[in-house]
Amino acid sequence: MTESGLGRADKLSRRALLRTVGIAAGSLATAPAFNLFPASAQEKASTELPNFTGPGANPHWNSVGPIISEPQKAPLILLTDRPVQLETPRNYFASAFTPNEAFYVRWHLDRIPNAVDLKSWRLRIEGNVSSPQALSMGDLLRKFRAETIAAVNQCSGNSRNRLQPRVPGGQWGNGAMGNARWTGVKLRDLLNAAGMKSGSLQVQLQGLEQGEGPEGMGSRAFMKSLDLDNPVIDECVVAYAMNGEPLPMLNGFPVRLVVPGYFATYWMKCLTWIRVLDKADENFWMKTAYRIPDTPRGTTTPEAVKAGGVKTVPIGRLPVRSFLISPDGGGKIPAGMGVTLRGVAFSGFSRIAKVEISDDDLKTWKTAQLGEDFGAYSFRTWDLPWTPKTAGKYSIAVRATDEKGNGQLDEPVWNSGGYLWNKVERQEFVVGAAE
């Protein structure tokens, strides 16, 4: 939680207090009994979130949109409705796997599929190949070996609303991420079936999504490409199942590409065209969008961007992140009562090796217990018993380290795309008197 976050909470409680005092003084005759409680006891019920945050950082765990209900989805936080962008509420991250109906949604262009006809739909593998393929869902289910992998899908712009100064774009809180067991066909098996010809350089991915823009522009088609010499090609899965069920339409039915360890921009939804290219893809979504500064942590400054000359590269693997999910700070903890801190951690580089917690402003760290290991690219749950001895305000910080030694710093990230945020997270707790 940031300084401004603290300031805001204080301001809200002052406002709530004033309101309570006003009601108590001005309309004693009709004042219901609950107004006898101090404002702090009512804060959650009486404080409505604003419709936007800023220009400071969003102090909340999630973004602040309304809760809405889309086809096949649980009520989620609305960022935009055309095209659809929905954020997953914090409570869904208490377990290693995110339910399909709660999985966040992010589309780029407004003509997204409402219906897909599997009698005519074919996954096409074309381009620089000797035998182009057009495979039905039945072909994918029967003709190829099924592969299952647990992998985190995180939007490149997850937590964009933490950046200072704020940057335009989808104003995600922390909930543009999810973890699922993905089942499908290995991309390598499909490329082998089509027989890549010599000179092949990249594989381009396109789904059914279309936009209203002119032909040849990024506003018409969304396409991403991966280098064929990238080792991740051998880990990619064209997934027809998500947590053992068909994909929700909004998450990419009938199939989406799973690129373990990589940001979601490459995980093409409603994947329909796999094109083998013999030269580098220069479409807007590769050449201009989803690029990060070629600097440590991908961080730079507005001044450096304005001055020009910040070299960029396509966004790639997920930096290490860790989150405290529960308790969420919405209630007070009595002094002396033990609670269990719980959350998840992940890395796009290797297995999570360690999750640590500090309750003294990062001076000392305690190691949390890690939950079941579902593979290097999965969420790893963690928990740690915590017993605050005395009343007061506590700030709990969480950080993770992966097996390759990648960790998290307590320093912000800034780039003009609003990507790669992975600063150490904090959660405030108020511990009250118990006697």
Added chain:
Amino acid sequence: MKLRTLCLGLLIGATGIGCVAIVEHQLGTYSAQNLGKISQPAKHELGDDGLYGVGDYPTFEAGLAEGAGRAETQIYCSSCHTPRYITMQPPLPAATWDAEVQKMVKTFGATIPEADAQKIAQYLHEHYTPETRK
């Protein structure tokens, strides 16, 4: 690109016209709804077709601020996306809004006459900067 109404968008979506549409899918259909209702899972009819659909996606009033330039902003921006792309943003400096309008025209090909693009930028300055946002 001509300025398209949502209805035309629906028609195109429903008939599957488009450079890359080689199969009969339904794309981009939305219908206006009010906030506050929770949908329940829909039942599907058994048929011999291969159609897997979910119906329309709901859209909601974005709540653009009242003022000069609101109509132009609503109409032009809605040809490609909900104006909620504006209301979702934090307060942004005027220069950032200018750059966004230019990006829509130059990078994404939105056909907005220069005079209207200026009206939209002015509207954004008057309602969505750190100094003006309410």
